[in-house]
Amino acid sequence: MFVDVAKIQITAGDGGDGAVAFHREKYVAAGGPDGGDGGRGGNIIFKADDNLSTLADFRYKRKYKAAKGENGRGARCNGKKAEDLVIRVPRGTLIKDANTGRIIADISDDEPVIVAKGGRGGWGNTHFATPTRQTPRFAKPGLPGESMEVSLELKLLADVGLVGYPNVGKSTLVSVVSEAKPVIANYHFTTITPVLGVVRMGEGSSFVMADIPGLIEGAGEGVGLGHQFLRHVERCRMLVHIVDVSGSEGRDPKEDFRIINEELKKFNPELAERPMIVAGNKCDLTTDEAVEDFRRFIEDQGYEFFPIMAAIAYQTEPLLKRIQEMLSKLPPISHYEPEPAPVIEEDELGKQEVKVTVQDGIFFVEGEWLLTLIRSINFDDSESVQYFQRMLIKTGVIDALKEAGIAEGDPVDIYEIEFDYIE
Known part of the structure; x- marks a missing residue:
């Protein structure tokens, strides 16, 4: 049977956790923190395979998950990056967001395409050492990998x-x-x-x-x-x-x-x-x-x-x-351009659920919706950063920080985006 449409769930690998460790060596007193960072989770990559002519294989396997990054270790040893999961599809396959219909990629040439990115590894406790906090006893967990349901649609390439x-x-x-x-x-x-x-x-x-x-x-x-x-x-x-x-x-x-x-x-x-x-x-x-x-x-x-x-x-x-x-006079076979991911509009978000924890004076902010927001921000662009600041106010993040007792100049960490709080 010829199968040219399929729907699958893809999940990139989570980042490995950072390590909490301290340098221990004979004759070395107070060696300090030396916990390594976690490794990045595996990406989900799609690649064209000319040996395939249908999407029949995806009728039987519908869930694909990449491996998690390795956790960090002591002696400043960073965890190993997980291997990417390569999904082979027939040439000419369109990959779309199953919920919105947005075109994510057109697998028509030999270039592999990353469709879901693995999560970043968490920082080990070496990153949190300061002159006033010389023995941080905490590290960051790895970030989750991107997960989505995608539809695959084969459009044959013919002149x-x-x-x-x-x-x-x-x-x-x-x-x-x-x-x-x-x-x-x-x-x-x-x-x-x-x-x-x-x-x-x-x-x-x-x-x-x-x-x-x-x-x-x-x-x-x-x-x-x-x-x-x-x-x-x-x-x-x-x-x-x-x-x-x-x-x-x-x-x-x-x-x-x-x-x-x-x-x-x-x-x-x-x-x-x-x-x-x-x-x-x-x-x-x-x-x-x-x-x-x-x-x-x-x-x-x-x-x-x-x-x-x-x-x-x-x-x-x-x-x-x-x-x-x-x-000889016609343009080449049409190639579908990827459509950009939708930007969260300011009027679409009201107050959101936010979790604030304080460890050694650092205010950690968590919330799954924040991951989506962060991915849409270009922190090298001033207007994009201003938009991020407005969203923190609108969604209740700033209010949650105030309720947790934050003061002027205290450090804030939102999924490894760090800044000092300013009134």
Whole structure:
């Protein structure tokens, strides 16, 4: 079964905990703190794998979690960073936030993409030593790794997409012009999975042709194989519309052409603007007058028309040469740009739950929502820092610090973001 949509839960590794340790050596009195930092948790990385053609593996395993970073140790030994978890997917897979639909990554090239970052390791007690606090007996735990539910959507990468009603000869054309061997039979929906074929046009010249399973009226709303395969047309640089000009199944070729174009437009209006040429197949089953009448109908709408007999490869060469010529002038296969993570708006957050603890004079602030806020802040940008300050006031963090007894100049730590409190 061809699977091109899946939903999985991914969780990056937590950071390792910092260590509380003190230097102990013969003849060395009061050696001081020497606890090491925890290691960073493993990232979740997605990488394209050309040996995969479907998302079927994700039907059986839906939860992926990277390893936790190693805890710090004494003698200032930092914990080891955890290994990243690499998830291999077919080339052309879109990764989206399952809750919002935001595009996180497009796995179309060889570059691996970090989708969920591992948590930072916690600081050992060496970081908290000061002239007035020479024996800190605490360290920081590691930060949690990012966790989210993502949807995977495979959109095949092909230069040319063949569209048309079932049983009009799309698979036959692919089989005679490339090395692909799709199932061919005289009944509807013989092709139930997209088939890619490489068409070679001489040394150093080729293009990829996709046989998209047959569409019918209502495909734009999901009728038949509908949405399941229309998404694969979106990547194609151009379309070749195959029409049975003989009307061998009792349908009107002109009506077939109109209906399929309407379904493409309903699914994605941009497809109506995609460069397209029309191939009239099964010309041997009708008269020359009928073929010429259909040619005039197509050319009146601004499309080029090529009569062919795919089963015997008759007149397929002119069609392929025209496809090659058009592709040489078209932009490369579309690549979806990642969409930025949404910024928390000031009016969306009211008072939030905050936990304040005091250790050796440091005010530690905790709250899961703060992790999301911190990830959206650029601390090298003054306006972003001002926004962070406003959010601390609005969400009740400053009030919680006051209730805990904070005074002017006391240090504050919010998930390793440190600053001195100023009224």
